[in-house]
Amino acid sequence: MKDTAGIDAARAAFPSGLEQPEGSFRFSADALLLAGFAAEQALPEGAALAELGTGCGVVSLAALLEHPGWRAVGLEREAVLAEAAERNAAALGLSELFKVRCGDVTNAGDLRRMRDALLWKDGAGESTALPMFDAVMTNPPWRVEGSGRVPPSDLRRRALFGTTETFRDFFSAADALLKNGGLLLTVAGADRTADMLSALPKRLHPEVLRFVFTKENAPAEFVLLMARKNGKGALRVEKG
Numbered sequence: 001m002k003d004t005a006g007i008d009a010a011r012a013a014f015p016s017g018l019e020q021p022e023g024s025f026r027f028s029a030d031a032l033l034l035a036g037f038a039a040e041q042a043l044p045e046g047a048a049l050a051e052l053g054t055g056c057g058v059v060s061l062a063a064l065l066e067h068p069g070w071r072a073v074g075l076e077r078e079a080v081l082a083e084a085a086e087r088n089a090a091a092l093g094l095s096e097l098f099k100v101r102c103g104d105v106t107n108a109g110d111l112r113r114m115r116d117a118l119l120w121k122d123g124a125g126e127s128t129a130l131p132m133f134d135a136v137m138t139n140p141p142w143r144v145e146g147s148g149r150v151p152p153s154d155l156r157r158r159a160l161f162g163t164t165e166t167f168r169d170f171f172s173a174a175d176a177l178l179k180n181g182g183l184l185l186t187v188a189g190a191d192r193t194a195d196m197l198s199a200l201p202k203r204l205h206p207e208v209l210r211f212v213f214t215k216e217n218a219p220a221e222f223v224l225l226m227a228r229k230n231g232k233g234a235l236r237v238e239k240g
Contacts, residue, residue, distance in 0.1 A: 007093035011065060014092065019084045020056050027058045030222055031139050033212060033240075034187040035062035037224045038137050041183060045069045048118050048131065050177050052105050052138040052170050053077075057085030057098065059137050064097050073117045073133075074100040075110060105173040114177060132179035138186050140170040167192075167199035175201040175229065184227040190220035197225075205231035212240040 010017060015032070035058065038049070047070045051060045054074030064070055076082040082102040089098040099117045103110025115130040167188075174184045184204050188196055190211055197206060204227040211220035224240065 004093075006091070010091045011093070014065065015058055015062065017091075018056050018058060018061075018088050019091075021080045021084050027055060029214075030187045030189075031055070031058050032062070033222055033224060034137060034139050034185065035059045037187070037210070037226070038063045038135065038185050039066040041135060041185065041226070043067075043070065043134050043183075046071070047134040048072070050114055050133045050136045050174075051075070052136060052173055053140055054085050054100060055081050055139075057088045057100065059139065060085075060098055061088060061092055061094060063137070064094050065092070068097070071097045071118075072099075073114045074098065075103050075105065075114055076100060077102065077104050106169050108176070111173055111176055133177045133182055134179060135183040135185055136174035136177050138170050138174065138184075140166050140186070140188070143189070167196055171199050171204060172201055175204055178204075178229045180230050182229045184225070184229070186225050187222055188225075190223045193223050196223070200227055203229050205229075205233070206235050207231055207233045208236050208238065210238040210240040 015027070020027070038059065039062065049060065049063060049070060049072040051072060051074040054060060054076045057074060060072040060074050064072060074082070074085055076085060079102050082100045085100045086095070089095050099120065101110065101113050101117060103113065105111070112130065115132065118131040171184065178184065186196070193209070200206060206225060206227045208224070208226035210224040212222040212224065214221045
């Protein structure tokens with residue numbers, strides 16, 4: 001029997017109260033910006049979303065609370081975070097809509113397991129043509145090593161700092177998961193805009209860049225990017 005009172009309380013408090021393992025990176029403004037960006041997209045009822053680097057699950061869970069007709073599969077390389085994301089989904093009553101797989105974005109087998117996870121909803125059983133995703137959300141480790149203080153925790157360091165190949169790895173994985181016309185939705189520091197755009201695979205066409213300003217008379221702090229698989233639309237630049 002579901003603890004409906006507990007679920008209601010967890011939803012009312014969200015995103016406060018999410019389990020975030022000791023020593024891991026605590027989600028911050030960029031994750032919540034991505035969640036809001038994803039929630040405003042005109043995806044079909046029953047849309048399937050993937051989240052690469054799901055952490056404690058905050059982005060996917062926020063999107064599903066806003067759109068209970070959607071479903072999501074998260075991929076997280078740190079087992080302790082993947083397990084926390086599953087428990088957070090259960091606490092919010094979203095276990096039927098959100099599944100988490102432990103794996104790496106560069107591993108083709110792990111990406112296939114994400115696609116395979118979509119079959120749980122349809123009861124389709126074995127299939128030679130696994131379903132693809134309508135959207136892929138990701139908040140990759142976009143800070144550059146040497147650009148700030150290195151956290152003492154390895155979990156925090158791996159969540160924060162990437163390499164010169166990080167964007168390319170995450171975006172290539174998104175390309176492999178998306179159906180034709182599907183959306184890549186991502187966020188990073190605004191100073192990484194050029195690096196993000198240059199890392200997009202050829203089939204992912206940028207259509208929206210939204211710069212987010214948090215201080216008056218200061219440069220943008222974050223950038224949100226929407227790219228469409230095999231899209232042809234003009235690039236729209238927005239202020240958020």
